[in-house]
């Protein structure tokens with residue numbers, strides 16, 4: 283799979299607001315929605331094709347262009363921080379089918395020697411995934427990659443082709459990118475920023491804090 287950065291200036295602008303410690307809950311949530319929309323447009327631009335179609339304007343017949351595969355999109359919401367992010371993605375893919383996975387790190391266990399957290403997966407509900415589908419797995423933070431690896435295992439076990447999967451994050455740390463791309467080499471990774479490092483608790487630095495807490499608490 284490919285790893286690529288969302289380089290749209292507005293994505294950087296939104297992410298910078300999200301990083302600010304003074305951005306409060308409502309602004310934080312709205313920022314994640316906006317960022318999701320921009321990332322959706324970038325996914326369309328980066329990996330979807332267009333086709334020419336004949337259309338009729340009120341005056342004449344002419345050629346128009348349509349995005350192919352806009353209807354064949356599945357978005358997987360990794361609870362809970364991804365919820366506003368997914369709301370934004372849905373503005374780019376209004377007819378997407380959605381899956382929900384509740385997965386979280388067991389913070390009390392801490393990181394093991396490989397820099398991995400134990401993950402508990404509490405709820406998995408995915409739509410049927412067809413061979414033509416693009417499956418966007420959204421989680422704003424990719425830290426150690428433990429959560430995303432567990433999520434991707436569930437999705438591929440339900441029959442999804444790893445070639446069709448796009449992992450979308452807002453901020454990713456190098457260990458997470460390495461873990462996911464080693465375990466799932468066919469999966470595409472898309473993020474707005476790659477940050478410097480993880481601290482001892484497995485938080486991304488500089489990062490933006492705990493995205494779930496900032497959006498919901």
Ligand code: HSX
Pocket residue numbers: 360361362363364385386387399421422423424425426427428429430458484493494
């Ligand atoms: C946060 O931690 C994020 O929203 C992700 O679900 C998770 C990322 O951490 P990691 O599993 O990559 O270390 O709740």
